[in-house]
Each structure stands twice: as C-alpha cells, then as structure tokens.
Amino acid sequence: MKNAAALASFCILVVLYPWIIRGTYPLGVGIITGALAAGTVGFVLLLGYAHQLALGQAGFCMVGGYASALLCVNHKWDPLAALLVGAAAAMAIAWLVATPILKLRGFVLAMASLALHLILVVVAFETPFTGGALGTYGIPKFGLFGLHLASDLAYYYVVWTIVLAFVGIGLAVDRSRIGRALKAIAASETAALSTGMDIRRYKVQMFVLSAGMASVCGSLAVHYLRAMDPNVFGFAFSLNFITAVIVGGLMTVWGGVVGAALITGLRELLRGLSLPLWEGVIMGALTVIVLIAFRRGFAGFLSLLYDRLFGRQETPRVALVEPDVSALRPIANAATLEVRGAARSFGNLRAVNGVSFTVAAGSVTALIGPNGAGKTTLFNLVCGYQPLDAGEVTLDARRIETLLPNQIAALGVGRTFQNLQLFDNMNVLDNVICGGHRHLWGESTGREKARAALAFVGLQGAASLMPGELAFGHQRLVEIARALALEPRLLLMDEPASGLNDSETERLAELTLRIAALGITVLLVEHDMRLVMGLADHVVVMHHGEKIADGAPDAIRRDRAVIEAYLGIEEHAAA
Amino acid sequence: MDLSVFVQLLLPGLTTGCVYALVALGFVLCANVSGVVNFAQGEYVMLGGVVAAFASSQGIALPLAVGLAVLVGGCLGALQERLTLAPVRHAPDFIQITITLGVAVVLRGVALIAFGKDPLSMPGFSGDGVFEIGGAVVALQSLWVWGATALMLAGMFWFLMFTDPGRAVRACSINLQAARLMGVDAERLTLFVFVVAGATAALAGVVVTPIVLANWDAGIAYGLKGFVGAILGSFRSPLVAVLGGLGIGVLESFAAGYVSSGYKDAMVYGVLLAYLLIRGGVFVFGRAALLAR
Numbered sequence: 001m002k003n004a005a006a007l008a009s010f011c012i013l014v015v016l017y018p019w020i021i022r023g024t025y026p027l028g029v030g031i032i033t034g035a036l037a038a039g040t041v042g043f044v045l046l047l048g049y050a051h052q053l054a055l056g057q058a059g060f061c062m063v064g065g066y067a068s069a070l071l072c073v074n075h076k077w078d079p080l081a082a083l084l085v086g087a088a089a090a091m092a093i094a095w096l097v098a099t100p101i102l103k104l105r106g107f108v109l110a111m112a113s114l115a116l117h118l119i120l121v122v123v124a125f126e127t128p129f130t131g132g133a134l135g136t137y138g139i140p141k142f143g144l145f146g147l148h149l150a151s152d153l154a155y156y157y158v159v160w161t162i163v164l165a166f167v168g169i170g171l172a173v174d175r176s177r178i179g180r181a182l183k184a185i186a187a188s189e190t191a192a193l194s195t196g197m198d199i200r201r202y203k204v205q206m207f208v209l210s211a212g213m214a215s216v217c218g219s220l221a222v223h224y225l226r227a228m229d230p231n232v233f234g235f236a237f238s239l240n241f242i243t244a245v246i247v248g249g250l251m252t253v254w255g256g257v258v259g260a261a262l263i264t265g266l267r268e269l270l271r272g273l274s275l276p277l278w279e280g281v282i283m284g285a286l287t288v289i290v291l292i293a294f295r296r297g298f299a300g301f302l303s304l305l306y307d308r309l310f311g312r313q314e315t316p317r318v319a320l321v322e323p324d325v326s327a328l329r330p331i332a333n334a335a336t337l338e339v340r341g342a343a344r345s346f347g348n349l350r351a352v353n354g355v356s357f358t359v360a361a362g363s364v365t366a367l368i369g370p371n372g373a374g375k376t377t378l379f380n381l382v383c384g385y386q387p388l389d390a391g392e393v394t395l396d397a398r399r400i401e402t403l404l405p406n407q408i409a410a411l412g413v414g415r416t417f418q419n420l421q422l423f424d425n426m427n428v429l430d431n432v433i434c435g436g437h438r439h440l441w442g443e444s445t446g447r448e449k450a451r452a453a454l455a456f457v458g459l460q461g462a463a464s465l466m467p468g469e470l471a472f473g474h475q476r477l478v479e480i481a482r483a484l485a486l487e488p489r490l491l492l493m494d495e496p497a498s499g500l501n502d503s504e505t506e507r508l509a510e511l512t513l514r515i516a517a518l519g520i521t522v523l524l525v526e527h528d529m530r531l532v533m534g535l536a537d538h539v540v541v542m543h544h545g546e547k548i549a550d551g552a553p554d555a556i557r558r559d560r561a562v563i564e565a566y567l568g569i570e571e572h573a574a575a
Numbered sequence: 576m577d578l579s580v581f582v583q584l585l586l587p588g589l590t591t592g593c594v595y596a597l598v599a600l601g602f603v604l605c606a607n608v609s610g611v612v613n614f615a616q617g618e619y620v621m622l623g624g625v626v627a628a629f630a631s632s633q634g635i636a637l638p639l640a641v642g643l644a645v646l647v648g649g650c651l652g653a654l655q656e657r658l659t660l661a662p663v664r665h666a667p668d669f670i671q672i673t674i675t676l677g678v679a680v681v682l683r684g685v686a687l688i689a690f691g692k693d694p695l696s697m698p699g700f701s702g703d704g705v706f707e708i709g710g711a712v713v714a715l716q717s718l719w720v721w722g723a724t725a726l727m728l729a730g731m732f733w734f735l736m737f738t739d740p741g742r743a744v745r746a747c748s749i750n751l752q753a754a755r756l757m758g759v760d761a762e763r764l765t766l767f768v769f770v771v772a773g774a775t776a777a778l779a780g781v782v783v784t785p786i787v788l789a790n791w792d793a794g795i796a797y798g799l800k801g802f803v804g805a806i807l808g809s810f811r812s813p814l815v816a817v818l819g820g821l822g823i824g825v826l827e828s829f830a831a832g833y834v835s836s837g838y839k840d841a842m843v844y845g846v847l848l849a850y851l852l853i854r855g856g857v858f859v860f861g862r863a864a865l866l867a868r
Contacts, residue, residue: 051669055614055676097848100855107612107672111802112851115844118799122841186667235795239680246673277688284680291674292662 002306003171006254010167014160018153027152028224033264034159035220040244040256041166042213045173047242048250049182050206052102053110056117057214058237062124062230063090064215069136069228070129079142083219087212094211098204109207117238124230135229142223152224159220163257166213170253173209177437177446178202184423184434191421194383195486196409196438214241236280243283246290249299258299323458325514328484334361334521335412335489341391342381342401351377353545354391359490359538364512364522366532369542370565375525376418378542379494382523383415384408395490410438414488416479418495418525422467428478429454429463435485453481457511473504480511490521497528509535529566533557541565579710584832585825586708590717590786592824593724594620597779598801599808599816600731601772606810607748609765611671615655615679616776617798618686619648623777624789625686628695637700644781645774651682652773656766679794686791694788703785716785723782727775728817735813740764748811796840800827803847 018027039061046052067086071077077085093116101112124130131137142149142158149155173179184192185199192199222228240263248259263283270279290297296304337359344352352374359365369375380386382393384405393401400408409415414435423431432450441449454460457477467475476496483491493512497505505528512535516522526532532539532553539556541549543565549556556562598616605613623644630640659674699716706715735741743764746754755761780789780797787793804819823843831839 047669047673051667053669053673053676097852100852103855104851107669108806108851108855110612110614110672111799111806112848114795114799115847119841119844119848122838126835126837126841242673242676243680246677278684280680280684280687282684284677284682284684287677288659288674288681291666291670291677292659295666295670 002303003254005306006302010164010254010257014164018156024152027156029264029268031152031156031159031224032221033261034156034163035217035224036240036244036264037163037257037260038159038166038220039210039214039217040241040248040260041163041170041253042210042256043241043245044248044250044253044256045170045206046210047245048252048255049173049179049186050203051186052203052207053107053242054113054207054210054238055110055235055242056113056115056238057210057241058233058235059113059117059120060090060094060211060214061218061221061233061237062117062120063093064218065222065228065233066124066130066136066218067215068219068222069139072140073136073138078145079140079219079223080144083216086219087215090215091208091212094208095204098207099200102200102203102207114235114238117235121230121234131229133230135227135232137227139222139226139228141226142220155224162216162220166216167253167257169209170256173206174253175443177440178205180426180430180434181437182206183425184437187423187425188421190385191417191423191482192434193385193405194409194415194417194421195434195436195482196406197434198406239280239283243287245297246287247297249297249301249303251296252299252303255297255299258302259297262298321458321461323511323514324455324460327452327455328518330518331487331489331520333489334519335396336361337382337490337521337523338394338397339378339382339391340394342378342388342393343390344377344381344386345389350545352381355542355545355547356391357540357547357550359521359523361521362516362519363537364516364524364535365538365540366524366526366536367540367542368526368529368532372544373542373565374545375542376494379492379525383413383492409486412487412489413492414483414486414490415492416476416483416494416496418498420472420475420479422475422478422482424467427464427466428459428470431467431478432481432485435482436487438486449487450481450485453485454478456484456514457481473500473507476500476504476508477511480515484515488520490523491515492523492525494525495527496524497526497531505531580832582709583711583713584828586711586713586717587786588825588828589821590720590783590824591827592821593720594779594783594797594820595800595804595823596817596820597724597727597775598797599804599820600728600813601776602801602805603748603808603810603813603816604744604768605772606805607751608744608761608768609656609660610668610751611660611675612810613655613769613772614672614676614798615682615794616772616801617796618679618682618794619652619773619776620780620783620797621789621791621794622651622682622686623648623780624697624784624793625690625695625780625791626777627781628697628784628789629690631697632695641778641781645778648777648780649770649774652769652771653766655773656769660765660769661762679798683791683794690791692791694790695784696788697784699785700782714786716782720782720786723778727778731775731813740767744768799847800824800843803843803850806847806851 017030043057046054064086067089068082071082072079097112097116098109101109125133142155149158181197181202184197189199218233244259244263245256247262249255267279270276340356342352342355355378367375381388384403388401392399395411423434429450432453433446436446436449454463457480459477459481462470467478496508500508509531512522536553539553540547541556541562548561548565549559598620601616605611626647627640627644630643631637655678659678660671663671700719701715704715705712735745743759746759800823801820803823804816807819808815827839827843830842
C-alpha cells in the first residue's frame with residue numbers, strides 16, 4: 001500500500017517537474033538528480049540493508065563514467081552498450097574486492113573501497129588513455145538503440161525511467177528471501193546462521209549490486225556533463241552518496257530517491273546563495289544529526305506521516321491456543337549424529353576433552369552435566385559456531401566438523417538458543433519464515449509452512465505480533481517454530497527450559513515429545529534433571545569437559561560417577 | 576643501490592611515518608575502548624596543523640601556538656565523543672561508524688571555511704635549516720617530529736603499562752565485555768581515549784606542518800594511511816600499529832623516490848588492498864574464518 005502511494009507520488013512529481021519549473025537549468029538539475037538517484041538507490045541496499053559503509057562509492061561512478069566517455073568518444077560505441085559494459089566492469093571489480101574482504105570484521109570494506117577509489121583516481125591522472133588531468137571531452141549525448149536523444153527533456157525522462165527500474169529492483173530485493181535474510185542478519189547474525197543464511201554472500205551481493213548502480217550513475221552523469229576527468233567523481237561525490245542515503249532514509253530504497261533530490265536541491269541552493277564552501281559542513285552535520293535524532297530519515301518521516309493519516313488498526317493480542325498436532329507432517333529421514341573424540345581448549349582450560357557419543361536417528365538424546373561441564377561448548381562445536389581442536393563430527397556418516405554454521409543448518413540441522421535470539425525487527429510470522437530459508441520456497445509456500453510450524457507450537461494467533469510483545473515462554477516457542485520451519489532432520493535445543501515456569505516446562509516437554517513423534521532426531525542440552533529423565537531415550541553425562549556416563553535414563557540415575565558429579569562424594573555417603 | 580639515496584628516502588619516510596603511527600595508535604585506542612572505528616582520526620592531524628600554522632602566522636609565539644593546537648585537538652575529541660557518540664552508544668555499529676564519518680566531514684568543512692583553500696605554512700621550530708646524515712640532507716624539523724613522536728610513544732607506553740586507566744584500556748582490547756563487567760568505567764575511559772587520541776593527532780599535525788604544509792583536505796590521507804597501520808595490528812596491538820604506520824611512511828617515500836611520485840599513493844593503497852585481500856581470502860578457510868572475525 002505504502003509503496004503504491006510512494007510510486008504514485010514519484011511518477012506525478014517526476015513527470016510534472018519539467019512542466020512546472022521550466023528552463024534548461026532546472027532541467028539539468030533534474031537530470032543530475034536522477035543520475036545521483038540511480039546510484040543512491042543501490043547505496044541504500046548496501047548501507048541500509050547490508051549495513052556496510054563504503055567510503056569510495058564514487059570509484060564505481062568513475063568506472064562507469066570512463067567506460068561511457070572512452071568507449072563513446074574513442075571507439076564510437078553505442079552509449080547504452082558502453083553504459084552496460086561499465087556496469088559489468090564495476091560489478092566484477094566489486095565482487096573481486098568484496099568476496100575476500102567481507103570475511104574480515106571491523107568495517108574494513110569502508111576503507112578498502114576508499115583505497116580502491118583513490119587508486120582509480122591516481123590511475124586516471126597518470127595514464128595517457130584516460131586523457132589524464134585534462135580528461136576526455138566531446139562525449140555524445142545519450143542514445144537508445146541508435147536513436148540519439150537530442151533534447152534534454154527526452155534524456156531527463158530516460159534517466160528517471162532507469163531510476164524507476166532501479167527502485168523496482170530494490171523493492172524486489174526487499175521482498176525477496178535475500179531482503180528478509182538481510183533484515184535477519186541485521187538483527188542477529190548468530191540466529192541468521194542457524195537458519196542456513198550465508199551472511200557474507202548476501203553482503204557481497206549488495207555491494208556488487210550497488211557498484212553496478214553507481215556505475216550507471218556515473219555513465220548517466222557524463223552523458224549530460226559531456227566531459228569526464230579524474231575530479232568529476234571525487235571523495236566529495238562519495239560523501240554525497242552517504243549523506244543522501246542517510247538524510248533520505250536508510251530503511252527503504254525510496255530513501256535513496258528522496259535523498260538524491262534533497263542533496264541536489266541543497267547543493268543548488270548553496271550555490272545560489274554563493275556559499276559553496278559550506279557544503280561540506282552542512283552535509284556532514286546533517287548526516288550526524290539525522291543519525292542521532294531520527295535514524296529513519298526523511299522517507300521514514302513520510303512513512304510515519306502516512307501511518308498517522310491512514311493509520312492501520314491495532315492487531316488484537318492473541319494468547320496461546322491449543323497446538324495443532326497435525327500441522328506438520330512426520331519425516332522419514334531423521335539424521336544420526338556422531339561425535340568422536342571432540343576436543344576444544346580455551347587457553348589452558350580444556351572445555352571439551354575427547355568426548356565421543358552417538359545420537360541415534362529418531363531418538364531424543366539429552367546431554368547433561370553440572371555447570372561448567374562443557375555442554376554448551378560441545379553444542380557449539382556440533383553446530384559449527386566454534387572450531388574443533390581435534391576429533392570429528394559426522395551427520396549420517398558425512399563429516400561436518402569443518403563446515404560453517406550456515407552450511408550445517410543447510411544440511412537440515414535446526415537449533416535453538418539458550419539466550420533467545422529472535423529477529424526483533426520483524427514479526428513472529430516473518431521470524432518463522434526465515435527458518436525455511438534453506439528451502440528456496442516461494443513467498444506463499446514459505447508463509448504456509450511457517451503458519452503450520454506456528455500452529456504446531458500453538459502460536460498461530462501471534463503471527464502478526466512482534467517478538468517483543470510476547471511473553472518469554474512464548475518467545476521460546478517462536479524460536480522452536482523457526483527451527484521447525486527449517487524442516488530439520490536433527491533438532492538441537494540449548495537449555496530450552498531455562499527461564500520457564502513449571503507449567504511452561506511441562507508444555508515444553510509435551511512439545512518435545514510431539515517433535516520426536518514426527519521422527520525428528522532431538523539433542524537436548526539441559527539442566528533440569530526431571531525434564532530430561534521424563535523425555536530422553538538416551539542420556540550423555542559430561543563433567544569437567546569429559547564424558548562420564550552414557551546410557552538409558554534409568555541406568556544414568558543409578559550411576560555412581562554421575563551421582564558424585566552432581567552431589568559430591570561426601571553428601572552421597574551421608575545420604 | 577646508492578646508500579645516500581636510500582637514506583635520503585628513508586628519513587623523510589620515517590618523518591611522515593611518525594604521523595601515520597600516531598594516527599594508527601589513535602585508531603587502536605578508540606576502537607578498543609569504544610568499539611568504534613573513528614573515521615575522524617586523520618582530521619585531528621589536519622586541524623592541529625592548520626590551527627598552529629594560522630596561530631603562528633598571526634604572530635602568536637610558537638609554544639603557545641602548539642599548545643593551542645593540542646588543546647583544540649583534545650577538546651574536539653571530547654566534544655565528538657560526548658555530543659555524537661555517547662547518545663548513540665547502543666545503536667548498531669554501522670550507525671556509530673557512519674556518524675564518525677559525518678564528524679570528519681564537518682571538521683574538514685570547518686577548516687575550509689575558517690582557514691581557506693590554500694595550504695598554510697609554518698616556520699621550523701629551530702629554523703628552516705637542514706642537517707646532513709649518512710650523505711642525506713634532512714630538514715632540522717624532522718628532529719622535532721621524531722622527538723615529539725618518541726616522547727608521545729614513551730608516554731603512551733608508560734600510560735598503558737603502569738597506570739590503572741592504561742591497564743583498563745588493555746583489558747578492553749582483550750575482551751571489551753569482560754572488562755566492563757569487571758568494573759571498568761567505559762564511559763569515562765572512552766571520553767579519555769578520545770581526548771588523548773585527538774590531542775596526540777593534533778600534536779603530530781603541528782610538528783609535521785613546517786615540512787609538509789597544512790591543508791584542509793589532508794585528513795583523509797592521514798586517516799587512510801594510519802588505518803593501514805591499525806589494520807596491520809588487527810586493531811588490537813598498539814605496537815604493531817605504530818610499526819605499521821612507520822612502515823607505511825617509509826614505503827610511501829620509497830615508492831615516490833624509486834618508482835614515481837605520481838603513483839606513490841596508489842602504491843600505498845594498493846598495499847592496503849592487497850594485504851586485505853590476502854588476509855581475507857587466501858589463507859583463511861572454513862571455520863577458522865570465524866575466529867579471525
């Protein structure tokens with residue numbers, strides 16, 4: 001709805017602008033705004049969605065600008081072909097740079113892209129074929145399929161049509177599973193990994209996409225400027241991108257369009273007032289103020305205004321209802337997990353020291369032990385959140401100890417977290433839809449599967465609520481539903497009963513049995529002995545990083561070593 | 576290879592390297608205590624330079640001009656932290672980092688408006704003379720740069736190793752969260768390191784100005800080259816960061832002398848890019864990458 005309103009206002013404003021404000025100068029401003037908007041739409045995807053700052057985005061504008069300038073002037077290429085070649089080159093460079101660099105933490109991409117940009121500037125200055133400091137002149141006007149666009153008005157509409165197409169791409173990304181994944185990653189990288197999302201891959205994709213759009217921005221701009229030199233797209237132009245996107249609004253691609261218009265307007269205003277030196281201070285101050293005071297920017301403000309005017313009704317709160325046990329179908333391919341000689345040390349502390357056990361397909365196995373026994377570390381080794389020092393982990397005879405958490409999840413291993421890790425920026429249903437990420441389902445299938453998983457845990461009424469609006473115990477259930485939406489063959493639950501009251505714990509036990517009844521293998525890490533003894537077919541006991549017992553619950557209950565570990569020797573003797 | 580040419584390139588390289596080293600150190604300190612990479616770090620060097628050069632051109636005595644520049648650097652560091660970072664302490668990292676960039680742009684812009692587009696010059700502290708060493712001719716001012724840097728590094732070393740707040744900073748670099756749980760007052764410590772980083776960067780900017788001039792747009796290059804040093808130390812080791820900064824200065828000087836002065840920046844940034852690509856891509860596989868992050 002909101003997008004339709006935005007689209008309608010966009011079209012009306014863009015179409016009417018040249019007819020309301022006539023003249024070559026305003027039309028030129030309109031063209032430059034459009035060119036900038038083509039780039040900033042992509043930059044929203046990078047900064048607002050992938051949360052990556054790039055300080056050298058103008059470097060990709062240079063790639064597009066020079067591709068258009070040199071190919072059209074020296075080789076008489078068709079402008080559209082040159083534009084596409086430039087975009088492809090920019091995307092290839094972005095991919096080559098980002099793929100390794102996004103493995104590193106600490107906003108390294110920001111500086112790396114700046115370094116890349118400054119290298120391009122030096123190369124443009126120093127090499128003869130770019131025209132050096134003088135640049136390249138006589139760039140033809142833009143054309144489409146051999147048709148030259150003689151009038152600036154026609155070019156204006158072409159530029160804004162491209163912007164509209166880019167907005168369409170941005171909105172499509174927003175609605176796709178990639179967009180949902182990026183939102184999930186922004187909320188909790190740990191939980192995103194547990195649903196099989198490849199964090200780096202999506203960030204790289206956004207960097208590549210934004211680079212392509214920046215290159216198109218460069219091409220469009222030079223066909224209007226008719227000249228290209230190394231200073232056209234300098235550091236200040238990168239800053240324009242950043243300020244535009246922040247002032248316009250980071251949360252939606254429309255923010256890129258709004259921001260481009262605001263920034264260009266502001267620049268022309270300062271020029272009109274003969275205060276061009278103030279541009280930097282004002283742009284920087286705007287960036288800082290908007291980020292501190294109203295992070296959603298101008299588009300966010302408009303969206304808020306829209307809600308105020310045409311406000312939606314409050315969704316009714318729905319409590320837990322009877323779970324629908326038939327909502328999920330049983331599976332036939334439960335997985336067997338085998339851990340052999342797993343070891344992991346932190347400094348001198350051997351948290352897990354040569355532990356071996358098997359979780360049989362279709363069983364409910366519990367991993368228990370006193371505080372500090374190494375249960376959670378072992379759990380993280382199995383799920384891939386920490387590397388093993390030694391030993392191996394196999395899933396149905398397939399070695400998985402070197403795989404990353406998302407790769408393990410993609411094999412059908414679901415998990416829940418001791419400290420809840422829900423995506424607090426999306427509602428309950430979307431949280432659960434994220435669980436099905438690995439399946440490449442379409443939107444409606446994903447929705448259907450998620451609703452089924454919610455019904456299975458008894459939360460079908462809470463679909464449209466935000467996780468924060470639910471009671472703690474219900475949030476736990478959302479996490480379990482998310483893990484079930486992954487259609488796991490093995491479900492790992494990390495202390496699911498912690499923080500739950502007695503009746504909630506009882507309900508959790510029932511739910512666990514229902515999950516086991518579906519045929520899913522369950523591995524439970526738990527503190528609560530009563531819960532474990534009632535649920536598990538098989539119990540593994542750890543103490544000081546080592547396995548001390550392994551067997552059926554009844555045998556474990558009588559095991560001397562277990563009793564000593566839990567109660568201490570003396571107390572046992574006294575009893 | 577001619578030894579005197581080598582020395583002639585090495586020594587000025589060390590001089591600019593001193594500035595990069597101090598910037599790198601500022602990056603590391605701020606990042607460890609606040610968790611924020613402060614993109615405005617290089618701008619404090621620029622500000623120190625333009626403030627001192629402007630003050631001395633107005634006839635203010637040298638020690639006063641230096642003191643003023645350092646004061647400006649320290650106060651702006653404090654202001655940056657209080658006004659723009661303290662209010663968003665719990666915002667996502669990318670927001671905080673983008674804010675530091677906005678601050679950098681404001682600082683550049685203010686310098687442009689206040690001091691103009693033209694580079695400012697400043698006389699050497701002990702005149703504009705030169706001295707000869709190993710067949711190379713070096714500006715006397717280099718001695719001031721080396722001396723000031725050595726003094727600041729020694730002070731920083733003493734601070735980090737033998738004072739309580741220094742130990743707290745080191746604790747933060749090992750485990751920020753644990754340090755906070757142990758009672759490290761992160762608020763005060765953050766303010767403190769921003770002041771120190773701002774003041775030292777400004778002083779570096781002052782002492783180097785008689786050699787390289789002070790220009791409103793020099794901050795990015797100082798920041799980026801200092802960043803290379805900080806990256807080499809993984810934003811953790813102050814020592815590696817300092818050595819990295821010095822190394823970048825020397826590399827830059829050699830690139831300019833032996834290859835081409837036009838390409839010197841491209842080569843330094845090329846080294847940064849190559850280093851990052853190798854660290855990220857070539858030797859890091861599988862789950863080990865998790866730890867590297």
